[in-house]
Amino acid sequence: MKFANAATDGHRGRVPRKEMITGMDYKEKNNRAPLLALALASFGIGTTEFVIMGLLPDVAQNLDVTIPQAGLLVTGYALSVAFGSPFLAIATASMDRRKTLIFLMGVFIFGNLLCALAPSYALLMAARIVTALCHGAFFGIGSVVAATLVPPDKKAQAIAMMFAGLTLANVLGVPFGTGLGEAIGWRSTFFAVAGIGLAAAFALYKKLPRDIPIPQVRLAQEVRSLGSRQVILAMLISVLASASLFSTFTYIAPILETVTRISPHAVTLMLLLFGAGLTIGNYIGGRLGDWMLMPSVIGIFILLILILMLFTKTSASLWPAAMTIFCWGALVFALVSPLQMRVVNEAASAPNLASTINQGAFNFGNATGAWIGGVALTRGIAYDQLAWISVALAALALCFSLYSHWLDGKSRRIASFKVPYPPTSEGMRS
Numbered sequence: 001m002k003f004a005n006a007a008t009d010g011h012r013g014r015v016p017r018k019e020m021i022t023g024m025d026y027k028e029k030n031n032r033a034p035l036l037a038l039a040l041a042s043f044g045i046g047t048t049e050f051v052i053m054g055l056l057p058d059v060a061q062n063l064d065v066t067i068p069q070a071g072l073l074v075t076g077y078a079l080s081v082a083f084g085s086p087f088l089a090i091a092t093a094s095m096d097r098r099k100t101l102i103f104l105m106g107v108f109i110f111g112n113l114l115c116a117l118a119p120s121y122a123l124l125m126a127a128r129i130v131t132a133l134c135h136g137a138f139f140g141i142g143s144v145v146a147a148t149l150v151p152p153d154k155k156a157q158a159i160a161m162m163f164a165g166l167t168l169a170n171v172l173g174v175p176f177g178t179g180l181g182e183a184i185g186w187r188s189t190f191f192a193v194a195g196i197g198l199a200a201a202f203a204l205y206k207k208l209p210r211d212i213p214i215p216q217v218r219l220a221q222e223v224r225s226l227g228s229r230q231v232i233l234a235m236l237i238s239v240l241a242s243a244s245l246f247s248t249f250t251y252i253a254p255i256l257e258t259v260t261r262i263s264p265h266a267v268t269l270m271l272l273l274f275g276a277g278l279t280i281g282n283y284i285g286g287r288l289g290d291w292m293l294m295p296s297v298i299g300i301f302i303l304l305i306l307i308l309m310l311f312t313k314t315s316a317s318l319w320p321a322a323m324t325i326f327c328w329g330a331l332v333f334a335l336v337s338p339l340q341m342r343v344v345n346e347a348a349s350a351p352n353l354a355s356t357i358n359q360g361a362f363n364f365g366n367a368t369g370a371w372i373g374g375v376a377l378t379r380g381i382a383y384d385q386l387a388w389i390s391v392a393l394a395a396l397a398l399c400f401s402l403y404s405h406w407l408d409g410k411s412r413r414i415a416s417f418k419v420p421y422p423p424t425s426e427g428m429r430s
Contacts, residue, residue: 031149035158037203038142039165041105044196045135046169047177048112049077051193052128054178055186062186063121070121073128078367080129082360085136089356092137097145097212098204104141105201107134109194116190136363139163140356143340145212153290155344160286160337167282167333171275175268230346231354233404235361237297238339240397242365244304244390245332247373248311249274251386252325259315259384266318270325277329285334289341294405297338301398304331308394311387336362369393 060070111131118124147155288296314320347354
């Protein structure tokens with residue numbers, strides 16, 4: 001009572017305004033700047049991951065390797081995220097979260113400088129692997145940190161805001177980086193990305209709270225948590241969602257050039273349209289994830305399957321293909337923050353490690369999907385029919401999503417039948 005009176009403006013024991021705000025209200029008023037800092041970092045990481053695709057011909061010529069060999073730089077990065085990042089997450093598990101994220105950006109800056117200076121293909125591959133180590137760990141830990149900065153009903157939106165940097169990397173970072181590399185050399189792109197990393201590290205240093213909780217590390221308990229059926233299902237769904245995208249999207253340029261019959265310049269515009277869809281889908285996915293998580297995931301998968309089926313027909317014409325590609329981008333990225341939130345929720349005792357491994361699951365899906373699409377093309381499937389592979393993978397992800405949601409309902413039904421208190425002896429006799 002005395003504290004309540006002291007919080008009024010006219011009382012002589014007036015409390016400073018910052019002290020008057022409850023913990024939750026204070027979070028709501030001060031979470032945007034740290035989330036923007038996390039988004040800037042994700043923008044840099046997303047740019048360095050995807051920009052190499054547009055630089056492959058120049059890299060191959062400069063380092064005297066074939067384009068398929070240069071293409072392994074993409075695969076090496078994805079596999080490093082999938083299998084290397086969890087070890088880095090474990091190594092930093094007991095560190096201060098703010099210092100850990102800044103350290104990971106330091107690894108990112110160092111890796112990109114190595115890429116820019118690498119004199120040979122082998123050293124460039126090593127530099128890409130080093131850079132990728134911070135990718136999964138940063139997004140995994142950053143997702144958990146973003147969720148702690150906001151009220152419980154806005155956690156998926158906070159994760160989506162962080163991942164907005166990744167979508168903008170596809171819309172702005174990759175085209176700009178590719179253009180810069182074509183103009184003054186591919187090495188300049190990695191110098192520029194290192195500069196973005198430096199800006200992001202400074203923003204994290206200035207804007208992240210200094211009192212982010214440090215989780216207690218119990219490795220055995222975390223491993224048990226990761227082995228739960230719902231966590232495994234969530235990660236499997238992430239792999240299949242990503243594989244569904246990359247089994248077709250990896251080959252989107254030849255699809256658009258040979259089936260839709262548009263110029264390479266028009267392909268770039270189509271990719272920008274896809275990136276715009278990613279950005280909108282990321283925003284929608286954050287909202288849906290906070291509203292009804294698993295029902296939203298199921299609904300998005302159903303719409304995604306319909307869009308992919310439609311793309312096998314619309315890819316033959318410019319405007320129908322453009323509309324389908326935009327919707328495809330929106331739907332596929334509407335899944336990212338809900339699936340990330342699902343893993344964090346289900347692995348409550350190991351959120352940082354689980355979130356990091358889920359990022360590895362997405363990247364493993366990238367590599368797997370591209371490989372499946374390549375095998376299908378080698379076996380003779382036509383470009384305009386490639387999306388059926390994506391349909392099959394998305395349908396499988398939908399089945400696992402339905403099963404996971406059914407398990408949720410089953411758990412709730414079992415919980416509702418449990419007796420809250422042990423029956424008394426009198427009750428037992430009756």
